[in-house]
Amino acid sequence: MKKILVSVLSLFVLLMMLFGLKNYFSTQTGSGVSSGKVLNLYNWGDYIDPALLKKFTRETGYKVSYETFDSNEAMYTKIKQGGTSYDLTIPSEYMLEKMKKENLLLPLDHSRLTGLKNYDDRFLNQIFDRGNKYSLPYFWGTLGILYNDKFVNAKDIKHWDDLWSTKFRNKIMLIDSARDVLGFTLMTQNKSVNTRSAADLAAAQGKLTTLMPNVKAIVADEIKMYMAQEEAAIAITYSGEAAEAMSNNSHLHYLVPSEGSNLWFDNIVMPRTAKHKDAAYAFLNFMNDPKNAAQNAEYIGYATPNKKAFQMLPKAIRTDQQFYPNAKVVERLQVYDDLGRKWTEKYNDAFLEFKMTQR
Template sequence: MKQLAQTFLAIFVIAFALMYTAHYMNASEGLTGGNTLTVYNWGDYIDPELITKFEEETGIKVIYQTFDSNEAMMTKIVQGGTTFDVAVPSEYAVDKMRKENLLLPLDHSKLPGISNINPRFMNLAFDPGNQYSVPYFWGTVGIVYNPELTGNLTFKSWNDLWDPSLKNKIMFVDGAREILGMSLNSMNYSVNDTNEEHLQAALAKLQKLTPNVKAIVGDEIKMLLANEEAAVGIVWSGDASEIIDANDKLTYVLPEEGTNLWSDNMVIPKTAKNIEGAHKFINFMLDPANAAQNAEYVGYSTPNEKAMKLLPEEISSDERFYPDLNSMKLEVYENLGKKMLAHYNELFLEFKMHKK
């Protein structure tokens, strides 16, 4: 009898443990699955009101985390310490991530809003057929400048940056592809050039620009240029939009030799827990009204054709930020491979050391 009682007690303990484990796992799934969505995006790259709207419409709680470079984002996803359901890498990072099996294929049947995207931004080489990514924002790299501080220069060419009158008046974003690409473009080479002779020529030309470069900085470049701490900046178009909003003396141009056409894209990392919620979020951001609201808030250019019709005309008709994509030499960054990307970074570091 005592033995039977012990057997029943053991069965009860095991059953209780199984029930507790199941309950705990369900609760955990609620935190990382159906009730919660973790979004990994660039800083200040979404209208916070849209997150609230999505939560109210779906009942899904959004955990929003930010990164400051594609490389930092990919490293964190590879490490797997935090599970992300949606991430927003740039085009070359999408290419790298899909080749390294870091992304889940998208279910286009759950993304009817994808039909709103301008075909110019679809089916590009970094993701044929958009199997893994959906365009979020796009833009260019160009020159923002203050005419009151630059005299008669209008910056039709990248080569205008080397004008002696600009001594200690230029600020650069801290980006190897952007700055080396600018120098390559100034010699009519591609921003994706891997010819060592061309790369060394681009470095040598940058080093000759050193007297004109006041600083190489991060996000603070927007505040510094708006406050007229420098006359000229090499920046991304969305940053230029923010700078001009803060100080309308400045303007933004795309030099005639051409420049980078970049895009950031929504993807679902392979380790995502809330795949259904991720599709809901991506499709929510593809809604024309939401995309237009987001574009007005962030300042970058939307690839959403229907959203374009909802934007104020002063935004949608501004050729500085919505240039004719067929009339300019605009190149998408290619994934140059780990070795060549490291070489670009080495050359850029050499330039920065020369600057010091």
């Protein structure tokens, strides 16, 4: 009898362990949960206020399974492979266009969306998604120049061409992005950031090579940390990254050259493999709420496309033209197109050849 009791107890413990493990794996972020009241969210690193995820769960009952990526390309590859069913993800404009062409996205049912009227019309109906059939804007911003006034005089760094000055030998950090680095180089030659001209691209690559003596490093997300720690005098980076660095070092300043730059949009979309559509729409509506959008914008540092959220931001943020440039500046900004596989590879190859010349 004792042996039977021990066996029964052992079986009970084993079943409890199995149930516990199942429950454990179903509640971890990044696990791609496929059952229950769950939202599988695939986002950039540090790109939402964690307090908002907790608030969303409290208000709706949906637990957020959260996973991050570090590039549009990494996100695209995982979505295309289809191994994990994400309910929402956040591509930039050119990647959204690519995913749309490859039938990787579900159209949004606008009848299930609230708060669409909260958005600034300037950031809706963009060329990469007319009528916002597949996406809602999440954040927008610019590519620009971040500099430290301890090492750089403001009058010496107003234009992209100024980066080539001999004053800046071994003083510049570049963002590790072919489109961005070749893009600002193309602008110095009055060319489109979306050129599909072999001659234009070759000329830009040639000019870019002459910038290498001024390049201290080519880095990714850590650029904001390095600039805050004064590891370099100048960095080419995104407005939100600049804002975070500036919050940690009062000597840092950000500018968008008057000749123009990149205007980028990150957008929330629903992958075709999404399994929790009710949760996805609940989250979209939650983030459309001006209070939540304003809280997120303050936490992240990027510009919100939600006009009612913008009105709730502190005056110091609303009037800061480094991050909310006026209409005249916005008119000179260029949005990246999806170049297609052939030209994407050409840009990547040109940038790789440039990087190989680094000391």
